[in-house]
Amino acid sequence: MDELIDRARRGEASAEELERLNAWRSAAPENGRAYRDVVRLLDAGQALGARPSGITRPSADEIVARVAARRRFAGRNAAVRWAPWAIAAAATIVAVASLRARTVPADVPGWGATEVVTGAAELATVQLGEGSVVRLAPSSRLRVLAGRERAVSLEGRAFFAVQRIAGRPLRVHTRAGEARVLGTRFELASDGETMHVRVVEGRVALTAGRGETEVGAGEESGVRNGAVTQPTTVASPTAVASWVGTFLAFQATPLAEVGREIERVYRTPVTIVDSTLARETITATFTDRPVQEVVNVVCSVLNARCDVRDGRVRIDR
Secondary structure, eight states: OHHHHHHHHTTOOOHHHHHHHHHHHHHOHHHHHHHHHHHHHHHHHHHHHOOOTTOOOOOHHHHHHHHHHHHHHHGGGOOOBOOOOSEESSSOEEEEEOOSOOOOOSSOTTOOOEEEEOOTTOOEEEEOTTSOEEEEOTTOEEEEEOSSSEEEEEEEEEEEEOOOOTTOOEEEEOSSOEEEESSOEEEEEEETTEEEEEEEESEEEEEETTEEEEEETTEEEEEETTEEOOOEEOSOGGGSOGGGOSEEEEEEEEHHHHHHHHHHHHOOOEEEOOHHHHHOEEEEEEESOOHHHHHHHHHHHHTOEEEEETTEEEEEO
């Protein structure tokens, strides 16, 4: 429905499509609210993303400046959306308000064959075509496999923040086995015939040979000698990927969890005043950005008010 809303907004929808859109908007109050949210995001995205042909993508500093400018002129009702970029080895920001699970056609859009290899002291952030994000550790290799499935292969270590798409699980292939997930955040390490998974949020299904198990949030499991191990509890699941650096990746993550991870990464206390706001979700990726900029973007996306002072963050309606 998001794509139809965009076409209608640009005057490209047919009369039949407009009739279908209007019927959907009238069917339920939440549909009307979703319509307004999408239009607001598209308007903000157009303002942020419009660039002359041939001009390269804006830098992270440009993006943050444009967010700040839009907030000043449009007030707290401004929302933010960025178009995804394929690979970003330096500082980048990609953020989009999480509205609902998206559907995709037969061939996953933007899903083309790609390979990313990191050196011994290099990290890379890979933005997949459908919105998922992968943080690749040093001395690792990620192959994006083109086709009708969402599939990648991994050698080494990576942290995944996977966009939920109903009926289209992301499959991560390794020599030891396979991880299958609809939408979650997890760390996966592959070394020859062994594989290790730690899940921060959501669930991951591990398969090897004839064995299979599901690993939930706060659990870890793996594959060794062709056998899947039973999940065990991780003491601190949000701190599993300490190697990622100043990096945050969320996929439809409640603001309460976002606040806890900001506290962990930046050692800055976060207070969310409104309990309903704490349950709203955000999909965003931040690489090597100061806490002030991270908080500004989060609050812009959620139409919230942020106050950062004296080493503390306060978020309210």
